[in-house]
Amino acid sequence: MNKFSSFDQPVMMKIDKVIDESVGTKSFLFKHKLDYTPGQFIMVWLPGFDEKPFAVSYLNDDFFGITVLERGKYTKLLHKMEPGEQLGIRGPFGHGYSIPDNIKNGNGSVCVIGGGCGMASVTVLIERLSDNNPTVLMGASTGTSLFFKNRYKDITLFTDDGSEGIKGYPTDALEALHNKHKYDIIYTCGPEIMMAKVFEFCRKHSIQFEASLERYMKCGIGICGQCVCNGQMVCKDGPVFDLQALSNMDDFGKYSLLKSGLRVSLKEYGDWRSC
Ligand SMILES: Cc1cc2nc3c(=O)[nH]c(=O)nc-3n(C[C@H](O)[C@H](O)[C@H](O)COP(=O)(O)OP(=O)(O)OC[C@H]3O[C@@H](n4cnc5c(N)ncnc54)[C@H](O)[C@@H]3O)c2cc1C
Numbered sequence: 556m557n558k559f560s561s562f563d564q565p566v567m568m569k570i571d572k573v574i575d576e577s578v579g580t581k582s583f584l585f586k587h588k589l590d591y592t593p594g595q596f597i598m599v600w601l602p603g604f605d606e607k608p609f610a611v612s613y614l615n616d617d618f619f620g621i622t623v624l625e626r627g628k629y630t631k632l633l634h635k636m637e638p639g640e641q642l643g644i645r646g647p648f649g650h651g652y653s654i655p656d657n658i659k660n661g662n663g664s665v666c667v668i669g670g671g672c673g674m675a676s677v678t679v680l681i682e683r684l685s686d687n688n689p690t691v692l693m694g695a696s697t698g699t700s701l702f703f704k705n706r707y708k709d710i711t712l713f714t715d716d717g718s719e720g721i722k723g724y725p726t727d728a729l730e731a732l733h734n735k736h737k738y739d740i741i742y743t744c745g746p747e748i749m750m751a752k753v754f755e756f757c758r759k760h761s762i763q764f765e766a767s768l769e770r771y772m773k774c775g776i777g778i779c780g781q782c783v784c785n786g787q788m789v790c791k792d793g794p795v796f797d798l799q800a801l802s803n804m805d806d807f808g809k810y811s812l813l814k815s816g817l818r819v820s821l822k823e824y825g826d827w828r829s830c
Pocket residue numbers: 596606607608609610611621622623624625626627628629630631672675676768769770771772773794824825826827
């Protein structure tokens with residue numbers, strides 16, 4: 556099977572399998588090989604309705620999949636789709652996570668933090684880093700929103716309300732974990748406020764850092780300018796940025812652009828990743 560990639564137009568693909576991951580979260584699997592670097596995204600077209608960006612959360616030689624939190628109109632329609640129905644897939648796009656030389660081949664101490672449905676963006680990365688035996692932390696608002704909790708043998712769960720795992724946020728545990736494991740790199744994807752806290756922690760302790768940013772996307776290929784963040788096209792230059800790049804992006808952790816292009820605080824933007 557050839558590896559799939561299509562940059563200019565969606566290719567219709569049949570949904571092979573639908574998995575209920577948690578309350579409000581479903582995965583959609585496609586029997587196609589995908590040429591994908593962890594952290595990149597694909598555009599998923601619901602014919603006659605809209606096209607939206609998603610990370611790839613399942614990847615092997617025979618299939619790939621996305622994991623979708625039900626939010627607004629588009630994801631509600633997506634959640635109604637069944638095996639045999641078709642979606643248009645374009646991509647993959649953007650720059651994914653890098654694995655620096657000091658981390659390759661199982662070297663180096665690694666921590667991966669997923670918040671809410673941001674966990675979908677780091678799953679394939681965690682699998683690529685299996686030789687490093689990374690510390691995996693996942694946070695969600697409540698126990699029923701946690702997913703992939705049985706996918707990794709060492710995963711520490713956090714919930715805001717304490718209904719499952721440790722009560723609180725993954726960031727609460729970072730200081731103690733770093734004292735023990737002396738991390739060389741921390742990767743994260745989740746609510747931007749959480750990622751900004753991890754960024755500050757890494758800056759303070761001189762730890763390498765990579766985060767996947769979410770901005771409203773329309774074209775996904777650097778044409779419309781909708782996803783711009785301090786001069787960086789998140790769809791093309793990101794969505795994954797390292798500590799140095801983020802140090803020059805003043806809007807990170809503070810502002811985002813609405814679909815209209817209006818720049819608003821993150822609170823107003825409504826952080827879709829905090830499930
Ligand atoms: C690089 C990237 C990867 C993503 N990966 C995932 C994923 O793996 N799983 C997942 O559940 N969601 C992911 N998303 C978000 C997903 O695209 C939105 O949740 C989805 O489009 C919401 O559509 P809606 O109509 O159901 O909700 P709406 O009510 O339209 O929006 C709900 C929230 O989603 C955001 N959103 C809506 N449309 C877009 C868009 N075109 N681009 C970016 N954000 C949008 C809105 O700003 C809002 O905060 C990703 C977004 C980006 C940018």
